[in-house]
Amino acid sequence: MWTPDDTYAITRIDLPRVGTHGWQVRMQRRGRRYGKFFADRQCGGTRRAYEEAKSWRDRLIEELEEEAGARVCLKSVRNSSGVVGVSKVVVSASNGASYHFWQATWCPAPGERRCVKFSVKRHGDRQAFQLAVEARREGVGMVD
Incomplete structure (x- = not known):
């Protein structure tokens, strides 16, 4: 199991005009997108929002790794074998x-x-x- 660096899949969002400040976690695996926003205000500050985002991201990665493996997919122009990789x-x-x-x-x-x-x-x-x-x-x- 690999360990992500501290900022992997985590982005800071600051939009002062609309009052949005927080951390966005976004990932895509097997064509499915995962994402969640952690607002500074609701999490109790910038640092706590970041820690919650990081914790959510780490749990998501752990869950996705448990499901990982060689996948069978539909044949396409980009994949003529039907097996990923x-x-x-x-x-x-x-x-x-x-x-x-x-x-x-x-x-x-x-x-x-x-x-x-x-x-x-x-x-x-x-x-x-x-x-x-x-x-x-x-x-x-x-x-x-």
Whole structure:
């Protein structure tokens, strides 16, 4: 489990003309948006509003991490495999040859990215895909 820095997903909102002052928490995961505003006045001051926002954000992240894992999604132009983090890749060499792979990608920590490819020529299309799905599942920590 990663620990967010103090300001991750938290923004200060000050709109003096309309009397709005507080902290806004906004995040998006799996296409769903989460957000909550913590007004200085209702929370008992700027510092307490920030602490409540930070606490709410941390609980939300914890809940979302418990639900995390390799997801199956609808096939689209951006995702032809139907599995998040798994894609088919074609590499063209300078001699004109093409190499086909199934690739798994994941982020083990913020700012880090991991990738592994499985050759269709070596494993066959179906097996290379399965290996990529398993690698992705293990990479995001979903070992059965």
